[in-house]
Amino acid sequence: xxxxxxxxxxxxxxxxxxxxxxxxxxxxxxxxxxxxxxxxxxxxxxxxxxxxxxxxxxxxxxxxxxxxxxxxxxxxxxxxxxxxxxxxxxxxxxxxxxxxxxxxxxxxxxxxxxxxxxxxxxxxxxxxxxxxxxxxxxxxxxxxxxxxxxxxxxxxxxxxxxxxxxxxxxxxxxxxxxxxxxxxxxxxxxxxxxxxxxxxxxxxxxxxxxxxxxxxxxxxxxxxxxxxxxxxxxxxxxxxxxxxxxxxxxxxxxxxxxxxxxxxxxxxxxxxxxx
Amino acid sequence: xxxxxxxxxxxxxxxxxxxxxxxxxxxxxxxxxxxxxxxxxxxxxxxxxxxxxxxxxxxxxxxxxxxxxxxxxxxxxxxxxxxxxxxxxxxxxxxxxxxxxxxxxxxxxxxxxxxxxxxxxxxxxxxxxxxxxxxxxxxxxxxxxxxxxxxxxxxxxxxxxxxxxxxxxxxxxxxxxxxxxxxxxxxxxxxxxxxxxxxxxxxxxxxxxxxxxxxxxxxxxxxxxxxxxxxxxxxxxxxxxxxxxxxxxxxxxxxxxxxxxxxxxxxxxxxxxxxxxxxxxxxxxxxxxxxxxxxxxxxxxxxxxxxxxxxxxxxxxxxxxxxxxxxxxxxxxxxxxxxxxxxxxxxxxxxxxxxxxxxxxxxxxxxxxxxxxxxxxxxxxxxxxxxxxxxxxxxxxxxxxxxxxxxxxxxxxxxxxxxxxxxxxxxxxxxxxxxxxxxxxxxxxxxxxxxxxxxxxxxxxxxxxxxxxxxxxxxxxxxxxxxxxxxxxxxxxxxxxxxxxxxxxxxxxxxxxxxxxxxxxxxxxxxxxxxxxxxxxxxxxxxxxxxxxxxxxxxxxxxxxxxxxxxxxxxxxxxxxxxxxxxxxxxxxxxxxxxxxxxxxxxxxxxxxxxxxxxxxxxxxxxxxxxxxxxxxxxxxxx
Numbered sequence: 001x002x003x004x005x006x007x008x009x010x011x012x013x014x015x016x017x018x019x020x021x022x023x024x025x026x027x028x029x030x031x032x033x034x035x036x037x038x039x040x041x042x043x044x045x046x047x048x049x050x051x052x053x054x055x056x057x058x059x060x061x062x063x064x065x066x067x068x069x070x071x072x073x074x075x076x077x078x079x080x081x082x083x084x085x086x087x088x089x090x091x092x093x094x095x096x097x098x099x100x101x102x103x104x105x106x107x108x109x110x111x112x113x114x115x116x117x118x119x120x121x122x123x124x125x126x127x128x129x130x131x132x133x134x135x136x137x138x139x140x141x142x143x144x145x146x147x148x149x150x151x152x153x154x155x156x157x158x159x160x161x162x163x164x165x166x167x168x169x170x171x172x173x174x175x176x177x178x179x180x181x182x183x184x185x186x187x188x189x190x191x192x193x194x195x196x197x198x199x200x201x202x203x204x205x206x207x208x209x210x211x212x213x214x215x216x217x218x219x220x221x222x223x224x225x226x227x228x229x230x231x232x233x234x235x236x237x238x239x240x241x242x243x244x245x246x247x248x249x250x251x252x253x254x255x256x257x258x259x260x261x262x263x264x265x266x267x268x269x270x271x272x273x274x275x
Numbered sequence: 276x277x278x279x280x281x282x283x284x285x286x287x288x289x290x291x292x293x294x295x296x297x298x299x300x301x302x303x304x305x306x307x308x309x310x311x312x313x314x315x316x317x318x319x320x321x322x323x324x325x326x327x328x329x330x331x332x333x334x335x336x337x338x339x340x341x342x343x344x345x346x347x348x349x350x351x352x353x354x355x356x357x358x359x360x361x362x363x364x365x366x367x368x369x370x371x372x373x374x375x376x377x378x379x380x381x382x383x384x385x386x387x388x389x390x391x392x393x394x395x396x397x398x399x400x401x402x403x404x405x406x407x408x409x410x411x412x413x414x415x416x417x418x419x420x421x422x423x424x425x426x427x428x429x430x431x432x433x434x435x436x437x438x439x440x441x442x443x444x445x446x447x448x449x450x451x452x453x454x455x456x457x458x459x460x461x462x463x464x465x466x467x468x469x470x471x472x473x474x475x476x477x478x479x480x481x482x483x484x485x486x487x488x489x490x491x492x493x494x495x496x497x498x499x500x501x502x503x504x505x506x507x508x509x510x511x512x513x514x515x516x517x518x519x520x521x522x523x524x525x526x527x528x529x530x531x532x533x534x535x536x537x538x539x540x541x542x543x544x545x546x547x548x549x550x551x552x553x554x555x556x557x558x559x560x561x562x563x564x565x566x567x568x569x570x571x572x573x574x575x576x577x578x579x580x581x582x583x584x585x586x587x588x589x590x591x592x593x594x595x596x597x598x599x600x601x602x603x604x605x606x607x608x609x610x611x612x613x614x615x616x617x618x619x620x621x622x623x624x625x626x627x628x629x630x631x632x633x634x635x636x637x638x639x640x641x642x643x644x645x646x647x648x649x650x651x652x653x654x655x656x657x658x659x660x661x662x663x664x665x666x667x668x669x670x671x672x673x674x675x676x677x678x679x680x681x682x683x684x685x686x687x688x689x690x691x692x693x694x695x696x697x698x699x700x701x702x703x704x705x706x707x708x709x710x711x712x713x714x715x716x717x718x719x720x721x722x723x724x725x726x727x728x729x730x731x732x733x734x735x736x737x738x739x740x741x742x743x744x745x746x747x748x749x750x751x752x753x754x755x756x757x758x759x760x761x762x763x764x765x766x767x768x769x770x771x772x773x774x775x776x777x778x779x780x781x782x783x784x785x786x787x788x789x790x791x792x793x794x795x796x797x798x799x800x801x802x803x804x805x806x807x808x809x810x811x812x813x814x815x816x817x818x819x820x821x822x823x824x825x826x827x828x829x830x831x832x833x834x835x836x837x838x839x840x841x842x843x844x845x846x847x848x849x850x851x852x853x854x855x856x857x858x859x860x861x862x863x864x865x866x867x868x869x870x871x872x873x874x875x876x877x878x879x880x881x882x883x884x885x886x887x888x889x890x891x892x893x894x895x896x897x898x899x900x901x902x903x904x905x906x907x908x909x910x911x912x913x914x
Contacts, residue, residue, distance in 0.1 A: 045576065048579055049579070052509075077482070166579065
């Protein structure tokens with residue numbers, strides 16, 4: 001750990017003017033997942049646990065998609081790499097996916113999870129491209145965006161995410177943000193590693209203790225800015241404006257949203273580098 | 276219908292309903308795949324009706340039940356029409372419990388030729404089989420050329436395996452995964468040993484897992500190199516929240532393997548004796564593990580299991596620095612090479628070689644051990660070893676012998692492939708006195724002789740190799756509501772027959788539900804109960820602990836009925852045994868002890884207690900009636 005952690009925004013501020021819906025699952029206290037790569041053995045029990053809890057199809061464990069919300073990198077047989085990385089939603093403090101959503105289908109919860117509501121989603125794919133980690137996928141059957149929910153349903157009941165519960169070597173921990181941050185820093189100190197996820201995209205709710213370079217863990221370099229600049233293809237933007245994504249109802253909802261909350265449009269179309 | 280004979284067709288109609296009349300319980304995919312390799316045909320079959328499933332659950336018992344209906348009584352292990360039945364269980368692949376990884380194959384043992392072959396494996400393959408849509412496979416026929424079976428999410432194809440024929444298990448796995456272009460495909464394959472009908476050829480899957488007792492040889496006789504499976508299906512679960520809860524309790528009972536434990540002599544360290552010098556020395560002197568301390572060790576657990584049994588090693592010292600070995604839970608292969616006086620990292624190097632070639636380790640340990648002893652005593656010379664000098668502890672010689680065995684090269688290689696008993700008979704002289712075998716099979720390679728329960732288990736099993744049971748000095752905590760005995764004296768025979776019988780029942784039951792008995796920790800409170808509750812939450816049944824034991828008992832009896840049909844008698848258990856296995860222990864802390872002083876009484880007591888005749892081994896009529904096995908009444912005791 002070479003840089004000081006940035007201050008996470010107080011809960012009250014989250015509930016203030018945010019360009020997406022916010023909510024509370026349980027007690028309103030922010031939590032985080034800690035992934036310690038120095039302990040990880042690459043068994044992918046977390047990957048399968050994610051599928052089990054969410055009833056996602058078996059197989060295809062190696063790449064993020066609508067049936068796999070969490071992967072372990074590199075994409076080789078379990079146990080056969082010397083270092084591993086966790087690849088899934090980082091549950092950003094300032095989720096760009098939620099900011100660009102034209103129908104406010106994505107909610108940021110005070111406890112940390114960023115959750116897509118499939119009932120509201122119109123499948124425009126803005127979020128897929130806005131995500132700095134590229135961990136959102138469109139389900140080709142339902143036409144909706146999908147990703148890790150942070151086990152928001154379990155967190156609502158005071159339970160830890162299912163991937164954390166499944167880890168057989170305690171490489172995953174879950175707890176209050178402050179405790180996980182302290183633990184991450186301590187582990188990085190002991191192992192000579194670095195901490196990832198504290199500053200990226202303005203802070204996240206998943207901290208990684210990394211032993212090697214980012215690329216070795218399959219992770220991208222993401223600037224320490226809120227709502228980092230995204231690259232939604234022009235074709236997707238134009239398609240979203242002139243096309244009928246989400247049908248008539250979807251179109252009505254997105255246009256209504258744009259009319260009543262025009263300030264949200266900047267996150268989609270006139271994005272400036274974040275703070 | 277792909278079944279050949281009228282009897283098979285009738286059995287098939289009765290067993291596999293064209294239309295289910297009863298509910299399919301949770302946990303099952305509902306389908307079996309029938310493969311006729313001679314005709315190149317495959318067919319989907321419905322699983323038996325619920326009453327049959329409730330009686331046998333899956334795994335060994337359901338496999339045996341099907342096999343008993345399909346196998347000719349005069350069949351030989353490598354006849355084209357003999358089936359291999361591979362079965363999972365309802366708990367396999369739910370993902371919500373540890374240990375839900377088991378696939379058990381049953382077949383006519385090529386090692387003994389008259390008892391049940393039973394080959395169980397864990398890892399990931401069984402989960403992939405269910406993901407492909409099947410609870411099990413019935414393999415029969417003989418392909419014209421090397422073939423592999425590919426199951427891709429319900430689509431089944433038989434493909435040419437010429438490209439991988441002759442290759443080791445590791446390379447085969449990699450090549451076939453690449454060939455089907457699905458990284459999530461799981462491969463179960465045989466090595467050169469299976470192809471060359473080494474009687475104890477193994478089936479290897481997912482690098483670290485091995486099914487023994489000669490299933491690889493039977494596959495080799497069918498020219499079936501591998502079964503590759505993948506898919507997206509998951510078994511339906513009757514009550515998911517209850518299963519999660521039971522699975523969590525199960526997880527809490529696990530006794531987790533530590534990385535440091537992998538730097539020891541393995542299982543024998545627990546009681547302080549290992550097999551060395553062809554069972555003529557048992558002491559642990561230190562050099563056995565030299566170099567283990569510096570190796571890089573990585574646990575490679577099975578699907579969703581936290582016990583962390585399987586592991587990989589990267590050798591950091593010795594002549595094979597950088598070599599990587601992939602091993603399963605047990606450490607029989609350590610004792611295999613200790614038995615040939617090999618020490619240190621060379622043991623791990625050779626263990627990886629034997630797994631790659633696909634030879635069951637005790638089969639080789641007891642055959643090669645005998646060959647070394649025969650050389651030492653002048654009974655075997657270079658004329659029959661292809662010029663090899665059999666010096667104890669010589670790694671290069673053992674390495675070469677492995678290759679000779681797997682490929683049946685030369686006089687010695689051919690006999691090592693057949694088995695230790697066959698080698699002893701061919702050597703002549705006093706060699707039959709120096710051999711270890713059980714009914715021509717071989718016991719799991721550990722120094723069991725100081726332990727009565729484990730010895731009993733090895734002797735009464737269906738011809739060696741991975742039997743179940745072994746007993747305990749006190750009853751499992753979960754069974755204390757009905758078991759009021761213990762502690763047993765390890766040096767006296769009193770109580771061990773019942774103790775072993777009980778443990779055989781619950782360990783059998785573990786496999787029948789599709790779970791690995793390495794993930795069963797009966798020694799902790801809730802160790803068995805959590806598994807029963809997992810089964811019930813998965814299936815919707817209301818199985819009790821008593822019923823669990825009865826189901827295990829049913830599986831044991833089907834196993835012995837299978838042997839009875841082919842000429843096995845209880846007396847074979849103490850007469851058809853390599854004498855070295857029953858000799859007094861030569862040295863160490865157990866010096867002079869032998870189970871032989873309690874034989875045959877101990878074995879006969881075991882048969883009486885399990886409701887079988889103590890001489891014929893046949894079940895009593897009352898036992899069959901009690902267990903609902905009336906259809907096998909013609910095989911009950913009539914003496």
